[in-house]
Amino acid sequence: QVQLQESGPGLVKPSQTLSLTCTVSGGSISSGEYYWSWIRQPPGKGLEWIGYIYYSGSTYYNPSLKSRVTISVDTSKNQFSLKLSSVTAADTAVYYCARDSPWIAARLGFYYGMDVWGQGTTVTVSS
Amino acid sequence: SYELTQPPSVSVSPGQTASITCSGDKLGDKHACWYQQKPGQSPVLVIYQHSKRPSGIPERFSGSNSGNTATLTISGTQTMDEADYYCQAWDSSTGRRVFGGGTKLTVL
Numbered sequence: 001q002v003q004l005q006e007s008g009p010g011l012v013k014p015s016q017t018l019s020l021t022c023t024v025s026g027g028s029i030s031s032g033e034y035y036w037s038w039i040r041q042p043p044g045k046g047l048e049w050i051g052y053i054y055y056s057g058s059t060y061y062n063p064s065l066k067s068r069v070t071i072s073v074d075t076s077k078n079q080f081s082l083k084l085s086s087v088t089a090a091d092t093a094v095y096y097c098a099r100d101s102p103w104i105a106a107r108l109g110f111y112y113g114m115d116v117w118g119q120g121t122t123v124t125v126s127s
Numbered sequence: 128s129y130e131l132t133q134p135p136s137v138s139v140s141p142g143q144t145a146s147i148t149c150s151g152d153k154l155g156d157k158h159a160c161w162y163q164q165k166p167g168q169s170p171v172l173v174i175y176q177h178s179k180r181p182s183g184i185p186e187r188f189s190g191s192n193s194g195n196t197a198t199l200t201i202s203g204t205q206t207m208d209e210a211d212y213y214c215q216a217w218d219s220s221t222g223r224r225v226f227g228g229g230t231k232l233t234v235l
Contacts, residue, residue: 060221113172113176
């Protein structure tokens with residue numbers, strides 16, 4: 001049973017960089033079977049996809065956040081991470097990591113959704 | 128930028144059928160998914176590829192697609208189905224994922 005767990009500071013000052021890590025257990029990122037995504041949800045609002053990473057390090061980011069986002073992977077620790085720079089109060093949200101669709105599905109033109117999610121971690125941007 | 132439109136809220140009586148729509152340009156080409164999110168919990172995938180149910184999702188959840196609109200249908204709605212529901216699309220040409228704004232389903 002694959003499980004994901006987000007970790008990182010719950011409070012970040014404006015203009016600084018938000019850094020979060022997602023630890024995967026019960027499965028291996030380096031198997032190359034899945035994409036791995038970050039999603040966020042501001043208080044009382046909807047979900048916003050931030051970006052994904054593949055075990056090889058290839059990434060794709062939401063164009064609206066692309067200039068500030070970096071997602072990286074550490075296969076030795078079975079973790080992937082999110083960095084969001086120059087944060088403002090608008091970046092206050094619950095941040096989720098999720099197991100995204102299998103890589104082979106995308107190659108075949110299919111998409112299977114995000115089937116395993118972490119519990120989420122709340123990040124507040126405030127001085 | 129690509130956008131998905133959902134009604135903010137839908138109400139249904141227990142035992143009746145609830146339908147939640149999601150509209151977007153050429154959505155039929157974008158393999159819509161649906162997620163259920165209850166208060167204080169993480170989202171749960173309930174439908175993928177427009178109409179397929181992951182293991183463990185009750186049969187009362189179904190999905191369909193017609194051109195620019197995807198629909199999540201809950202037959203015999205139960206009080207436990209009261210939640211926020213989000214559609215999500217995948218753009219095969221770019222890999223981009225997009226979520227709809229969400230629909231609050233009230234069962235009363």
